[in-house]
Amino acid sequence: MEYNLITVNAGHSAKAPGAGANGYKEHVYARMIKDKVIARFKSVGVKTVDTTSNASTPSAVLAEQAKKCNAQPKGGRLDVSIHLNSGGGTGCEVLYYSEKALAAKVSDAIADVTGYKNRGAKERKELYFLRNTSAPAILIEVCFIDSKNDMKILNAKMNDIANAIVKAITGKSVHESKPAPKPPKKDDNKDDLYKVQTGAFKDKGNAERLAAELKKRGVSTYIVKE
Numbered sequence: 001m002e003y004n005l006i007t008v009n010a011g012h013s014a015k016a017p018g019a020g021a022n023g024y025k026e027h028v029y030a031r032m033i034k035d036k037v038i039a040r041f042k043s044v045g046v047k048t049v050d051t052t053s054n055a056s057t058p059s060a061v062l063a064e065q066a067k068k069c070n071a072q073p074k075g076g077r078l079d080v081s082i083h084l085n086s087g088g089g090t091g092c093e094v095l096y097y098s099e100k101a102l103a104a105k106v107s108d109a110i111a112d113v114t115g116y117k118n119r120g121a122k123e124r125k126e127l128y129f130l131r132n133t134s135a136p137a138i139l140i141e142v143c144f145i146d147s148k149n150d151m152k153i154l155n156a157k158m159n160d161i162a163n164a165i166v167k168a169i170t171g172k173s174v175h176e177s178k179p180a181p182k183p184p185k186k187d188d189n190k191d192d193l194y195k196v197q198t199g200a201f202k203d204k205g206n207a208e209r210l211a212a213e214l215k216k217r218g219v220s221t222y223i224v225k226e
């Protein structure tokens with residue numbers, strides 16, 4: 001299925017935070033991943049709308065997410081919500097209302113690039129986001145925020161995870177922009193002068209004669225007494 005519009009939001013908000021553990025906050029990480037995913041959808045030419053809500057209660061966040069999604073045309077649209085799991089487990093899973101195959105594909109893709117335990121596709125028809133968006137929707141639980149190892153991998157591989165999500169949904173590979181070429185190596189001793197010497201004389205007159213001769217030929221010269 002080719003989608004012509006993909007909405008993406010990060011779950012929760014600063015005022016209505018989701019899970020947290022070991023100094024990691026779900027709404028913060030979900031937003032970091034969401035920004036990378038949106039940038040990559042755009043880079044492969046897919047129209048994307050950010051439907052993140054910063055509302056101050058959990059129910060207001062969910063209602064605003066769905067409202068923003070449903071304000072978009074329904075045909076060819078996919079609604080995606082990004083979360084981190086918690087509760088003592090490990091690995092990735094993708095929750096769905098009707099899009100089982102897509103959910104499984106996205107979970108496979110994240111597991112492939114991270115080595116996470118692949119918890120796979122899970123039907124969750126009761127979830128507000130999945131139930132109240134008018135287009136097909138998936139909710140990605142990228143990993144467990146209370147697993148130190150999951151978070152270590154997330155911190156190291158967030159770009160790969162974003163690429164994997166975009167490839168699984170669109171079929172299009174994200175081409176990472178090439179790193180900028182290294183600037184030419186600067187000479188550490190840039191104040192040094194490299195001098196070309198043409199002669200050394202005991203007699204100052206001889207030096208002056210050679211200097212005059214070189215000047216006539218258009219070579220700038222100066223005399224140094226050592």
Ligand SMILES: [Zn+2]
Binds near residue numbers: 011012019083
């Ligand atoms: Zn969440």
